[in-house]
Amino acid sequence: MTKTQNIGTRLNISTNTLNKEDLPGDFALWIFIFAEMLAFGVLFVAYAFARAKDVAIFNESQLTLSLSSGVINTLVLITSSYFVVRGVSAIKHGSSKHCAYFLTGAFLLGGVFVCVKMWEFNAKFSAGITMSTNNFYMFYLSLTFFHFMHVLMGMVILGYIIIKSLRSGYSVQDYVGVETGASFWHMVDFLWIILFPLIYIIR
Amino acid sequence: MKYASQAVAKPYFIAAIALFLGQILFGLIMGLQYVVGDFLFPAIPFNVARMVHTNLLIVWLLFGFMGASYYLIPEESETELFSPKLAIITFWVFLVAGAITVLGYLMVPYASLAKWTGNDLLNTMGREFLEQPLPTKVGIVLVALSWLFNIVMTVLKGRKTAISMVLTLGMLGLAAFWLFSFYNPVNLVKDKFYWWWVVHLWVEGVWELILGAMLAFVLIKVTGVDREVIEKWLYVIITMTLVTGIIGTGHHYFYIGLPEYWLWWGSIFSALEPIPFLMMTIFAFNMVNKRRRDHPNKAAVIWALGTSVVAFLGAGLWGFLHTLAPVNYYTHGTQLTAAHGHLAFYGAYALVVLTMISYAMPILRGRAANSEKAQVMEMWSFWLMTVSMFVIALLLTGAGIVQVWLQRVSETPMGFMAVQDQLAIFYWAREAVGVVFLIGLLLYIWSFFVKDKSPVLA
Amino acid sequence: MMSDIQKTENKPNYFSTAIWLVLVALTIVSFCIGETGMQGQDVMLTLLAITMIKSQLVANYFMGLYKTKLLWRGIMFSYFVIVGGLIALAYLKGIP
Numbered sequence: 001m002t003k004t005q006n007i008g009t010r011l012n013i014s015t016n017t018l019n020k021e022d023l024p025g026d027f028a029l030w031i032f033i034f035a036e037m038l039a040f041g042v043l044f045v046a047y048a049f050a051r052a053k054d055v056a057i058f059n060e061s062q063l064t065l066s067l068s069s070g071v072i073n074t075l076v077l078i079t080s081s082y083f084v085v086r087g088v089s090a091i092k093h094g095s096s097k098h099c100a101y102f103l104t105g106a107f108l109l110g111g112v113f114v115c116v117k118m119w120e121f122n123a124k125f126s127a128g129i130t131m132s133t134n135n136f137y138m139f140y141l142s143l144t145f146f147h148f149m150h151v152l153m154g155m156v157i158l159g160y161i162i163i164k165s166l167r168s169g170y171s172v173q174d175y176v177g178v179e180t181g182a183s184f185w186h187m188v189d190f191l192w193i194i195l196f197p198l199i200y201i202i203r
Numbered sequence: 204m205k206y207a208s209q210a211v212a213k214p215y216f217i218a219a220i221a222l223f224l225g226q227i228l229f230g231l232i233m234g235l236q237y238v239v240g241d242f243l244f245p246a247i248p249f250n251v252a253r254m255v256h257t258n259l260l261i262v263w264l265l266f267g268f269m270g271a272s273y274y275l276i277p278e279e280s281e282t283e284l285f286s287p288k289l290a291i292i293t294f295w296v297f298l299v300a301g302a303i304t305v306l307g308y309l310m311v312p313y314a315s316l317a318k319w320t321g322n323d324l325l326n327t328m329g330r331e332f333l334e335q336p337l338p339t340k341v342g343i344v345l346v347a348l349s350w351l352f353n354i355v356m357t358v359l360k361g362r363k364t365a366i367s368m369v370l371t372l373g374m375l376g377l378a379a380f381w382l383f384s385f386y387n388p389v390n391l392v393k394d395k396f397y398w399w400w401v402v403h404l405w406v407e408g409v410w411e412l413i414l415g416a417m418l419a420f421v422l423i424k425v426t427g428v429d430r431e432v433i434e435k436w437l438y439v440i441i442t443m444t445l446v447t448g449i450i451g452t453g454h455h456y457f458y459i460g461l462p463e464y465w466l467w468w469g470s471i472f473s474a475l476e477p478i479p480f481l482m483m484t485i486f487a488f489n490m491v492n493k494r495r496r497d498h499p500n501k502a503a504v505i506w507a508l509g510t511s512v513v514a515f516l517g518a519g520l521w522g523f524l525h526t527l528a529p530v531n532y533y534t535h536g537t538q539l540t541a542a543h544g545h546l547a548f549y550g551a552y553a554l555v556v557l558t559m560i561s562y563a564m565p566i567l568r569g570r571a572a573n574s575e576k577a578q579v580m581e582m583w584s585f586w587l588m589t590v591s592m593f594v595i596a597l598l599l600t601g602a603g604i605v606q607v608w609l610q611r612v613s614e615t616p617m618g619f620m621a622v623q624d625q626l627a628i629f630y631w632a633r634e635a636v637g638v639v640f641l642i643g644l645l646l647y648i649w650s651f652f653v654k655d656k657s658p659v660l661a
Numbered sequence: 662m663m664s665d666i667q668k669t670e671n672k673p674n675y676f677s678t679a680i681w682l683v684l685v686a687l688t689i690v691s692f693c694i695g696e697t698g699m700q701g702q703d704v705m706l707t708l709l710a711i712t713m714i715k716s717q718l719v720a721n722y723f724m725g726l727y728k729t730k731l732l733w734r735g736i737m738f739s740y741f742v743i744v745g746g747l748i749a750l751a752y753l754k755g756i757p
Binding site: 021022023024034037041044045048049051052053055059067071074075078079081082084085086088089182183186187189190193194196197198200201202203 | 674677678680681684685688689691692694695696698700704705708709711712715716719720722723724725726728729733736740741743744745747748750751752754755
């Protein structure tokens with residue numbers, strides 16, 4: 001890198017700091033995102049402290065979880081989040097069609113997540129495991145279920161945006177709706193990224 | 204007044220204030236009975252006074268909600284009310300049924316009342332807050348359905364706004380959850396489980412939607428801030444309310460025979476219930492700060508801001524105080540609950556109804572706002588009532604802490620009645636402050652009759 | 662002009678693709694650690710560190726917070742520091 005380029009980059013950075021963008025999407029949704037993160041955060045911490053009181057049972061029960069379905073779902077969500085990023089990038093350059101395609105990809109991956117999760121729930125329920133079995137399963141079922149509901153809600157939002165963008169409802173000038181839905185979907189991913197190692201791996 | 208049919212709100216508001224006065228009088232009777240046990244005995248025993256106090260509260264708030272929605276919905280929908288006549292008939296039916304029920308409580312022994320009103324056919328009576336005889340319970344269903352029908356038909360034929368949607372959803376929930384008052388399983392645990400579906404899901408669920416919609420409406424009117432901005436906040440607030448409030452029902456399920464996971468679910472989700480209330484406070488102040496006009500009705504602005512603050516304190520903070528399972532293990536059903544109940548009901552629901560009345564009543568009487576003299580009087584009544592209710596909550600909190608200590612924590616725990624004797628000083632002080640509250644309320648009522656030659660210009 | 666637009670269109674995509682690949686790689690690393698069944702303080706802290714990197718990558722580059730005020734990135738970062746820190750604390754307490 002030459003010296004002039006270096007200065008250019010620096011200047012670029014400084015102008016960037018002067019013109020900081022707002023949060024992507026609707027600010028009201030961000031308040032919701034922060035509140036949701038707080039709710040999950042409290043649940044994560046509660047899990048950790050409940051475990052500290054009963055390490056043996058938590059470690060033993062954790063072994064019965066399907067690590068492979070957990071990792072598949074992690075990869076699925078990360079990839080769908082990536083598709084959402086591409087979808088937002090497409091609409092920023094005015095391509096409603098590409099935006100819809102990428103978001104449809106994300107939506108379908110959401111569907112894969114839901115199927116894998118239902119298979120997992122089914123396996124646990126048919127093994128006679130309920131929320132009253134022990135505290136580990138109580139947290140496992142609660143946390144994954146609440147997260148599951150968020151995936152479903154995220155899919156509803158994505159579905160709405162896909163239909164609207166297929167009808168060219170967004171443009172280079174107006175894509176706040178896409179960014180809002182995208183932010184929600186990334187939050188779902190963000191929370192799962194913490195949930196997965198916490199419940200499935202760390203022992 | 205933009206639409207002639209909005210006028211049906213007026214009798215509802217007047218009835219609400221009259222019943223509010225009745226509630227406070229019975230509250231004072233009961234407050235005295237805490238320390239002078241045989242006061243007015245046997246004419247009005249404590250259990251009857253309590254029943255009248257709590258039932259009147261619910262009924263006057265319902266009158267307030269109904270009046271508010273008959274005022275608000277035509278304006279939001281930009282059309283006349285579907286049937287003003289039905290609204291007036293409903294008003295009289297509800298008022299007469301309510302009056303007969305209260306007279307029944309006061310004149311007839313409860314057991315006889317139960318026998319005469321067909322409690323054998325469908326056993327629903329004898330449960331806290333759901334004491335109403337069967338005909339009254341059915342009457343409430345009919346009144347709620349007529350109200351809902353009228354509002355839904357109005358919304359359908361007119362403009363559909365976020366505020367009217369949220370309000371209608373809240374009313375729908377109110378009517379739906381009331382149906383659980385008819386379900387009274389023999390198993391006490393099941394009974395309590397569903398009992399909370401009426402009690403909790405009303406006040407910590409669907410009523411909050413009604414509250415949010417009413418507050419948003421008044422804020423749009425008095426601040427002139429863009430509807431879009433206010434509606435967005437409303438959506439976020441009600442979503443948070445439902446997310447935290449529905450599962451938050453679990454905070455009533457501690458140690459009463461329900462599965463252990465409720466200790467976690469109830470604690471965690473109800474601990475988050477203050478968030479929507481905090482958001483409501485920030486929202487209200489933000490909107491007032493960003494106001495595009497200074498509405499002549501300054502009193503209404505104070506009531507609205509007061510609602511958001513006291514609702515947060517009473518419902519949010521005082522609720523949080525004893526919502527975690529390990530804390531509730533000690534505080535369950537003590538005076539702390541009473542402190543929370545008083546400040547939350549006053550802050551969230553009494554104040555929002557008074558906000559709505561304060562905003563709408565001058566317009567219903569043909570002016571944008573009351574004269575300055577009347578408004579100043581109203582503000583005085585706001586401060587008298589709010590401060591005294593806050594002090595009552597503090598006194599009951601003090602009583603609750605002493606009670607928990609003497610009765611449940613101490614090495615040598617005392618019996619319930621012995622502890623109550625120790626709390627007499629708190630109860631006397633509460634009664635005195637209660638009188639101040641009554642003075643505030645009387646001042647409020649008086650402000651309606653103030654005649655001033657120089658009305659404020661619209 | 663056209664080439665400028667082309668450039669801005671492609672650049673973030675390469676970048677986000679790279680981020681995506683890093684996230685996939687880190688997920689697989691976590692998975693392998695899980696498969697071996699390793700446990701203990703170091704493993705726990707390693708896994709939390711990986712989780713921290715992943716969560717911040719999502720927040721900064723997928724959510725796009727790197728373009729926003731320090732406040733928002735600060736919230737996301739301190740969220741993880743607080744939640745992750747408390748989790749670590751609870752685990753250290755639980756290890757015999």
